[in-house]
Amino acid sequence: xxxxxxxxxxxxxxxxxxxxxxxxxxxxxxxxxxxxxxxxxxxxxxxxxxxxxxxxxxxxxxxxxxxxxxxxxxxxxxxxxxxxxxxxxxxxxxxxxxxxxxxxxxxxxxxxxxxxxxxxxxxxxxxxxxxxxxxxxxxxxxxxxxxxxxxxxxxxxxxxxxxxxxxxxxxxxxxxxxxxxxxxxxxxxxxxxxxxxxxxxxxxxxxxxxxxxxxxxxxxxxxxxxxxxxxxxxxxxxxxxxxxxxxx
Amino acid sequence: xxxxxxxxxxxxxxxxxxxxxxxxxxxxxxxxxxxxxxxxxxxxxxxxxxxxxxxxxxxxxxxxxxxxxxxxxxxxxxxxxxxxxxxxxxxxxxxxxxxxxxxxxxxxxxxxxxxxxxxxxxxxxxxxxxxxxxxxxxxxxxxxxxxxxxxxxxxxxxxxxxxxxxxxxxxxxxxxxxxxxxxxxxxxxxxxxxxxxxxxxxxxxxxxxxxxxxxxxxxxxxxxxxxxxxxxxxxxxxxxxxxxxxxxxxxxxxxxxxxxxxxxxxxxxxxxxxxxxxxx
Numbered sequence: 277x278x279x280x281x282x283x284x285x286x287x288x289x290x291x292x293x294x295x296x297x298x299x300x301x302x303x304x305x306x307x308x309x310x311x312x313x314x315x316x317x318x319x320x321x322x323x324x325x326x327x328x329x330x331x332x333x334x335x336x337x338x339x340x341x342x343x344x345x346x347x348x349x350x351x352x353x354x355x356x357x358x359x360x361x362x363x364x365x366x367x368x369x370x371x372x373x374x375x376x377x378x379x380x381x382x383x384x385x386x387x388x389x390x391x392x393x394x395x396x397x398x399x400x401x402x403x404x405x406x407x408x409x410x411x412x413x414x415x416x417x418x419x420x421x422x423x424x425x426x427x428x429x430x431x432x433x434x435x436x437x438x439x440x441x442x443x444x445x446x447x448x449x450x451x452x453x454x455x456x457x458x459x460x461x462x463x464x465x466x467x468x469x470x471x472x473x474x475x476x477x478x479x480x481x482x483x484x485x486x487x488x489x490x491x492x493x494x495x496x497x498x499x500x501x502x503x504x505x506x507x508x509x510x511x512x513x514x515x516x517x518x519x520x521x522x523x524x
Numbered sequence: 525x526x527x528x529x530x531x532x533x534x535x536x537x538x539x540x541x542x543x544x545x546x547x548x549x550x551x552x553x554x555x556x557x558x559x560x561x562x563x564x565x566x567x568x569x570x571x572x573x574x575x576x577x578x579x580x581x582x583x584x585x586x587x588x589x590x591x592x593x594x595x596x597x598x599x600x601x602x603x604x605x606x607x608x609x610x611x612x613x614x615x616x617x618x619x620x621x622x623x624x625x626x627x628x629x630x631x632x633x634x635x636x637x638x639x640x641x642x643x644x645x646x647x648x649x650x651x652x653x654x655x656x657x658x659x660x661x662x663x664x665x666x667x668x669x670x671x672x673x674x675x676x677x678x679x680x681x682x683x684x685x686x687x688x689x690x691x692x693x694x695x696x697x698x699x700x701x702x703x704x705x706x707x708x709x710x711x712x713x714x715x716x717x718x719x720x721x722x723x724x725x726x727x728x729x730x731x732x733x734x735x736x737x738x739x740x741x742x743x744x745x746x747x748x749x750x751x752x753x754x755x756x757x758x759x760x761x762x763x764x765x766x767x768x769x770x771x772x773x774x775x776x777x778x779x780x781x782x783x784x785x786x787x788x789x790x791x792x793x794x795x796x797x798x799x800x801x802x803x804x
Contacts, residue, residue, distance in 0.1 A: 330709075330710055331709075332706055332709060332710065355712055355714055356712070358709060358710060358711070358712040359711070359712035361710070362710070362711075363706075363707075363710035365703060365706065365707065365710075367703050369701075369703035369704060369706060369707035370707070371704065371707070371708075371722055371726075372726065373725050373726050382711075382721055383711035383712065383713070386713065386717055386721060387711060387712040387713055387717070388712075428707075431707075431711065432710070432711070435711055435712065
């Protein structure tokens with residue numbers, strides 16, 4: 277049954293960079309409204325995994341189906357698919373030459389062909405949701421890191437995506453700005469959005485995750501609900517990792 | 525023993541440089557040295573010309589720039605030449621930009637054949653001297669495709685500069701952070717949309733400084749078409765000299781005309797550049 281339901285489905289996916297194998301035989305499923313948090317040491321393939329979902333990286337073997345569409349290199353459907361899959365990046369990647377409002381409306385206007393006024397109404401709604409309605413007319417460079425990342429989240433929301441991907445959204449932020457971004461993400465999780473999040477923020481993970489995934493050296497080592505994951509993980513490697521990052 | 529006294533720079537005490545350095549670096553001394561050098565050059569060229577028995581006829585020059593007769597105000601020959609230089613450069617520039625854009629797009633495309641064609645074109649144009657290109661376009665391609673010397677000069681300049689412009693475009697596009705591509709892709713933009721709304725608006729500020737250099741370069745290199753006798757500033761200058769033997773005055777005048785035009789272009793360019801500066 278779950279095969280039919282899954283909104284993201286990896287089946288024996290491999291990914292190579294030249295001779296280096298970044299993903300090794302990945303098989304995993306994400307159900308609609310599921311919140312999955314992926315963690316693991318750097319270089320373990322978690323970013324590669326999440327970037328495969330909207331085709332920013334293409335896998336070399338295996339099958340990947342997202343929202344009923346098979347993702348593969350050169351697929352024409354992938355452009356349509358990306359409208360349903362929002363992505364938030366570590367480095368925000370806002371468009372520096374556009375105001376905050378334009379950053380939010382350019383996708384809806386140019387890609388979804390929504391009239392400008394309507395797009396602005398939607399954009400303001402989501403700016404409200406990320407708690408920065410007053411910044412609409414500023415340029416990204418005039419905002420703090422935390423504010424920029426919240427704009428980036430709002431930009432993805434404006435596409436009215438069904439799936440949101442977060443690639444280490446708080447790793448480039450000053451410590452005092454991490455919480456404002458995490459708060460927005462927790463609120464978002466409460467709306468029932470499907471979320472896949474690569475992060476080391478274990479407090480956040482404990483609060484929102486339905487499923488925890490631990491990766492190492494391109495392989496998925498552990499998949500467990502957070503209770504079990506944090507208290508009694510099966511693999512020693514995962515326990516070691518958790519001890520390391522929860523130490524402080 | 526004053527040479528090791530301390531002075532205050534931005535609130536810090538630093539050792540003062542030796543007196544002789546301070547003397548040489550002071551503004552009045554710099555001006556005097558500058559005047560001496562310039563004066564020396566001018567004097568020696570004047571002396572040299574005198575020893576050749578050169579007959580200076582500066583009073584002849586104004587009529588080649590403008591004249592005021594019964595028919596009213598008229599531009600002189602050199603000004604007509606300058607106008608030809610400007611129209612020639614401008615036409616070539618527009619064409620060069622179009623070809624350059626095409627080559628840059630080919631070069632950046634995913635098509636293997638496109639990339640190869642672009643690279644062949646670039647390597648050919650960049651590794652052949654401009655003078656040879658001029659001869660090629662006039663003496664070889666001219667008779668083949670039956671066009672005149674003016675067309676030959678425009679085509680030649682356009683092709684030569686398109687190679688340089690396409691590299692400027694490519695560098696400007698590549699200078700935009702990779703994350704911008706990813707962000708645009710992730711909101712579902714196609715490649716064309718990404719170029720148009722995200723990449724090109726940002727790459728303009730990377731392209732402008734070298735592109736203004738290209739405009740200047742174009743005006744300067746347009747002088748080379750005088751070898752196929754296209755009636756632009758340099759050619760008309762040569763014609764006047766062969767009529768009057770005023771080589772020194774005319775070449776000085778032409779150099780100054782080029783300099784003034786290019787200075788104006790450069791100042792205009794730096795104004796445009798300021799407007800396009802984006803904070804990152």
